[in-house]
Amino acid sequence: MAYDVLYLSQDDVISLGIKMEEVINEVKIGLSFKGQGKVELPPKPGVHPRDDCYIHAMPCWVGGSVDAAGVKWVAGYPKNLEAGLPYNNGVFCLNDTETGVIKSIMDANWMTTWRTGAAAALGAKYFAPPDASAVSVIGLGTIGKIVLRAVKTLFPAVTQVKLYDPLEGQANKYVLEMSALFPDITFERASTMQEACDGSDIVTTNAPILEKPNRQLVRSWLKRDCLCISSDYDSTLHENVAGESVAFCCDDRGQYLWTQEKGIYFQKGYPKGSGIYADMGEICAGKREPIRTGLRVCVFMGIASHDVMVARLIYRKATEAKAGQWLKL
Ligand SMILES: NC(=O)c1ccc[n+]([C@@H]2O[C@H](COP(=O)([O-])OP(=O)(O)OC[C@H]3O[C@@H](n4cnc5c(N)ncnc54)[C@H](O)[C@@H]3O)[C@@H](O)[C@H]2O)c1
Structure with a gap:
């Protein structure tokens, strides 16, 4: 028997005008439910057709009063930048939890970008001092932009931003786009990563995730009291940053340890089990205390509860606004 599915293109999703505050709120609820043991979140299976590339399946059920389930099929290809294509590409499939029937198939590029920014902002919410004003952005592509946008949403005092990207022209493009959004921010283009970290x-x-990471960014480049937030796994932060932190936080312990045990990422010097201070589920559920001094490190791999929460928000807004197209499946 054929049934109707709501198809939402990227333009449909963007047309909903969803605000960063709303995305942060949804991601936080998903994390808090995860911390309360109400989320089914298996590790991401993936295939790797080319070097430094992945295509991941990210299924999740957020239970309790949310009761939403779905799966994201998402690819990450660093060389897409040269081809003018987004690094991350994907679709999200939202299921009815009562019948399993697919309710919606939607673009996942927008949600991947925005929820990654939101997750970083939540890391800052719990691990940065409220008056934090100076931020460094390493890697100035799509994620480098959204991370600043999200952090600035929760930290209006951020007015000094240092930038680094090895690709010529990226910093200028970044400043053009971001200074239109945040005229109160002073941007400084650094010529080295070290200079960008200073103070x-x-x-x-937010650099490409590499199978053989460079891990250039070392502890001695950072202030004594500093929060590092990685969206690029262990590709940029040296093990002496992760290893010497007073609080090492991941988004999901199970996912982090599974990846480490598989020998893929977070090898050689990255914290293992007892070296993890908390995951963001525990933090958002109030089971672990925030820490705002010393060297703190948040390494966020991106978890599927974020996507389910944002997909549910998109679906609700789209049905209210009568956006998208109903298709027979
Ligand atoms: N953790 C998550 O939840 C999550 C979600 C989405 C994307 N990501 C990751 O975020 C990263 C950035 O994605 P994007 O969409 O912004 O890609 P992008 O291609 O738009 O931007 C990447 C930028 O990094 C720069 N870069 C390359 N090498 C660098 C280096 N050594 N140091 C600093 N910058 C360097 C590139 O010049 C480019 O400007 C990727 O690794 C991607 O997989 C993580």
Whole structure:
């Protein structure tokens, strides 16, 4: 028997005008439910057709009063930048939890970008001092932009931003786009990664994820009291940053340890089981205390509860606004 599915293109999703505050709120609820043991979140299976590339399946059920389930099929290809294509590409499939029937198939590029920014902002919410004003952005592509946008949403005092990207022209493009959004921010283009880290309260890394990581960014480049937030796994932060932190936080312990045990990422010097201070589920559920001094490190792999929560929000807004197209499946 054929049934109707709501198809939402990227333009449909963007047309909903969803605000960063709303995305942060959804991601936080998903994390808090995860911390309360109400989320089914298996590790991401993936295939790797080319070097430094992945295509991941990310299924999840957020239970309790949310009761939403779905799966994201998402690819990450660093060389897409040269081809003018997004690094991350994907679709999300939202299921009815009562019948399993597919309710919606939607673009996942927008949600991947925005929820990654939101997750970084939540890392800052719990691990940065409220008056943090100086931020470094390492890697100035799509994620480098959204991370600053999200952090600035929760930290309006951020007015000094240092930038680094090895690709010529990226910093200028970044400043053009971001200064239109945040005219109160002073941007400084650094010529080295070290220079970009100097004196910042929050250092964010958003470079390509590499199978053989460079891990250039070392402890001695950072202030004594500094929060590092990585969206690029262990590709940029040296093991002496992760290893010497007073609080090492991941988004999901199970996912982090599974990846480490598989021998893929977070090898050689990255914290193992008892070296993890908390995951963001425990933090958002109030089971672990925030820490705002010393070297703190948040390494966020991106978890499927974020996507389910944002997909549910998109679906609700789209049905209210009568956006998208109903298709027979
Ligand atoms: N953790 C998550 O939840 C999550 C979600 C989405 C994307 N990501 C990751 O975020 C990263 C950035 O994605 P994007 O969409 O912004 O890609 P992008 O291609 O738009 O931007 C990447 C930028 O990094 C720069 N870069 C390359 N080598 C660098 C280096 N050594 N140091 C600093 N910068 C360097 C590139 O020049 C480019 O400007 C990727 O690794 C991607 O997989 C993580």
